[in-house]
Each structure stands twice: as structure tokens, then as C-alpha cells.
Amino acid sequence: MRLRKKWWARPELEESVFFVSDAKQLKGKWNEKFKNNNDIYLELGCGRGGFVSQAAVKYPNKNFVAVDLKDEVLVYVLRKIEEIEVENIRLTAMNIMGINEVFDKGEVKRIFINFCNPWPKERHKKRRLTHTKFLTYYKEFIEQGTQIWFKTDDDELFEESIEYFKESGFELKYLTRDLHNDDFEDNIVTEYEAKFTERGIKIKFLIAELL
Incomplete structure (x- = not known):
């Protein structure tokens, strides 16, 4: 479903100290x-901010950069973080294909990808945020030992992502195909995750570390 353009969203974002209008200027x-x-x-792909807002509260000594494409989505993230009064989040609107131009080598210590678009058609699979194409972009600014935490409800996306990570020089440090019935204790439940779980859909999760 396409979002209706909200012309007031960008002005509201730009009035906030939490929003970064040109992330490339902050590289390094x-x-x-x-x-x-x-x-x-x-x-990457923060949606309405359920994950990042919880994470910022849980980990006050970490800084979080949340990225999404649409102002119409990010404005709701902004309102959420203003409501919970945290200072350790910055938001930016951009196409993730340009994320390698935003950070210096080693500047990011962990990447989260939660319930990204599975792009099931073969001709669209290169658009997946876990595809080897995107992992190549991330490797330009992450260092050995940096982890990517990936969650999805989609079986095909998950299984094929396992291969993407292996092909791209990552080691799988943790993997489960039923997160909520596993022993992983550091999970933060997102909006999508709660909906999928309520419908009986198992949540797939892995932690991939760059070798």
C-alpha cells in the first residue's frame, strides 16, 4: 500500500534536533x-520506530541511527521518541542503496534489519536488504567483528539470506527459525513481530558477524 504524501511531514522533521536532513555530511x-x-x-528500514525507540531506552549508552525512505513514516518515529524523551536516536530519510556514503569505516558497530520487504520475485531479489549486493555496501563501513542482526517472518527470505551472508564473508553466530520458543534473551519485539506472532507465524532470526 502506497503512503499518501503528507506535505507537513518534512517541515516537522526538520524542526527537530533528532532529524538529519543530509546524512552524508556527517560521514566520520x-x-x-x-x-x-x-x-x-x-x-535499516525502521518503520514507525517500535524497535529503535525500545532499543534506545534499553541501551542508553548506545547511539542509534534509524533510516527509512519516507518522511511520512519517519514523522511518526519522531513523535514516538519525543514522547519517550530519549536523546540517543537520530533519524534520516534516504534510499538505503546510498548507505555506504553515510558512515566511515568502523563508525557503525552493529546493524539491525527487522522485517524488511522480502521481494519474492526473482527479478526483484537484489532489492533485499540482506542480498549480497547490499552486504557489499555495508562492508564498506563496517569492520571485522561487526554484527548484523536480522529478523523476518518470511521463510524463503530467511533461507536465502543465510546463503547471502555466507557468500559475503560473514559467520553465523546465532540462528533460530522459531525465535519466541528459543532461549535468546535479548529480543526486542517490533510491531510487525507482535502481529505475526499473534497469527501463529514463527519468527526467524540470525546474527551474522563479519570475518
Whole structure:
């Protein structure tokens, strides 16, 4: 479903200290924006911010950069983080294909990809955020030992993503095809995750570490 254009969204975002209008200008300078040297965690495709807002509260000594394409989505994330009064989140609107131009090598310590579009058609699979094409972009700014945490409800996307990570020089440190019945204790439930679980859909999750 396409979002209706909300012309008021961008002005509201740009009035906030939490929004970064041109993320490329902060390459190598994100800690200056946060005014500390805490590790930076990146969420790709943050949706309405259920995950990143919870994560920022749970980990106050980490900095979070949340990325999505649409102002119409990010404005709701902004309202959520203003409501919970956290200071360790920054938002930016951009096409994730350009994410390698936003961070210096080693600037991001962890990447989260939660319930991204599965792009099931063969001709569209290169658009997946876990595809080897995108993993190549991420490897331009992450270092050995950096982890990508990936969650999905989609079986095919998950199984094929396992191969993408292996092909791209990542080691799988954790893998489950039924997260909510596993022993993983550090899970943050997203909006989609709650809906899928309620419908009896098993949540797939893995942690891939760059070798």
C-alpha cells in the first residue's frame, strides 16, 4: 500500500534536533552529532520506530541511527521518541542503496534489519536488504567483528539470506527459525513481530558477524 504524501511531514522533521536532513555530511562525524563517543547502532528500514525507540531506552549508552525512505513514516518515529524523551536516536530519510556514503569505516558497530520487504520475485531479489549486493555496501563501513542482526517472518527470505551472508564473508553466530520458543534473551519485539506472532507465524532470526 502506497503512503499518501503528507506535505507537513518534512517541515516537522526538520524542526527537530533528532532529524538529519543530509546524512552524508556527517560521514566520520556522527559522534559529534551525538556529543559523545558511544557505539553507533544502525537500523535499516525502521518503520514507525517500535524497535529503535525500545532499543534506545534499553541501551542508553548506545547511539542509534534509524533510516527509512519516507518522511511520512519517519514523522511518526519522531513523535514516538519525543514522547519517550530519549536523546540517543537520530533519524534520516534516504534510499538505503546510498548507505555506504553515510558512515566511515568502523563508525557503525552493529546493524539491525527487522522485517524488511522480502521481494519474492526473482527479478526483484537484489532489492533485499540482506542480498549480497547490499552486504557489499555495508562492508564498506563496517569492520571485522561487526554484527548484523536480522529478523523476518518470511521463510524463503530467511533461507536465502543465510546463503547471502555466507557468500559475503560473514559467520553465523546465532540462528533460530522459531525465535519466541528459543532461549535468546535479548529480543526486542517490533510491531510487525507482535502481529505475526499473534497469527501463529514463527519468527526467524540470525546474527551474522563479519570475518
